[in-house]
Amino acid sequence: MNVPEPADIAERLEPELRHLVAARTDLSPPVLGAVRDSLNQRRGDTARTADLVGVEVEQRDVTVSDGHTVTVRIYRGGPPPSPAVIYCHSGAFVLGNLDTDHRQCIELARRGRAMVLSVDYRLAPEHPYPAALDDAAAVLGWAARCAAELGIDATSLAVAGSSAGAGLAARLAQLSAAGEAPPVVFQLLHQPVLDDRPTPSKEEFTATPGFDAEAVEWMWRHYGAGATLPDDAVPARAEPLRSLPAALITCSELDPLRDEAIDYALRLMWAGVAAEVHVFAGTCHGFDSLLPDWELSSRLFDMQGAALRRAFLR
Helix, strand or coil: CCCCCHHHHHHHCCHHHHHHCCCCCCCCHHHHHHHHHHHHHHHHHHHHCCCCCCCEEEEEEEECCCCCEEEEEEEECCCCCEEEEEEECCCCCCCCCCCCCHHHHHHHHHHHCCEEEEECCCCCCCCCCCHHHHHHHHHHHHHHHCHHHHCEEEEEEEEEEECHHHHHHHHHHHHHHCCCCCCCCEEEEECCCCCCCCCHHHHHCCCCCCCCHHHHHHHHHHHCCCCCCCHHHCHHHCCCCCCCCEEEEEEEEECCCHHHHHHHHHHHHHCCCCEEEEEEEEEECCHHHHCCCCHHHHHHHHHHHHHHHHHHHC
16 A cells, blocks of 8 residues: 655645644653643633533542542533433543633533533543543443433433544443443544554554544553553444444544544444444644634534434434
8 A cells, every 4th residue: 555645634724724744642651741732722722711611610529439420520411310421531531621622512502402521531541441441431321320410311321422432432432332431322432542453544554634544543552551452442343233322433534543443433324323423635644623713623523413303212
């Protein structure tokens, strides 16, 4: 396979994204702390100026079985009892906090007319698998258990996430289908991290903005603390898939994670699961965070909101 040069990537990107062609996500240990601090500052600044019209926001703490406390930011976009979405933020399992996908959570709550519960899960490599999944599962269990108190319709729970967070959401859906977590009616996976095995898109996109193949390798290495991950940590290894909830899977054309998203959507459909998949041509990983006010980002938010509304009406 011929690996595209940066100039080729620039030509394939939408014009609005071409100024980002040289941007990289470096997850190597020497710079990981600095990358975290930089991302947290940028997203924190953005979160403080976000438009909250139509959405009420509050924070709660949830205790995990091992005594650890997880902070949850709640976005109320509809009157109680409302459907609820357990949301896991992006960040390659090693970056991010509740500000990382603040805009995305507002859009989901507002356009989906739902409550969104964003999970501040523990990060690798300090807290490798299964810490993040344990935190997300604890919040899902808490939402179901305390539905009346929170103003949630316990029959209308969904899971959602972006990038690594979408991988956690996919595992929550699998746990739910296996009877190991409360019932979930829908899964919304954006640019999901689903498979640690090679794919053509990982081989091709070694120099793409937002995320590239080297960052993917570091991500999985951190998540497993340098050890081989068990099948339970990798959503794409799950079998069978026929009992999973319906899904909307969205991804970017110029993203090393593209093929695993498409493959997972196909496997869901082959298993008889209602699944919609959309590839945003000419975009790179994280385009909706890099340019949240862009036309294609708004189209993504519309698509996600409409999918949630349909799912909660079933």
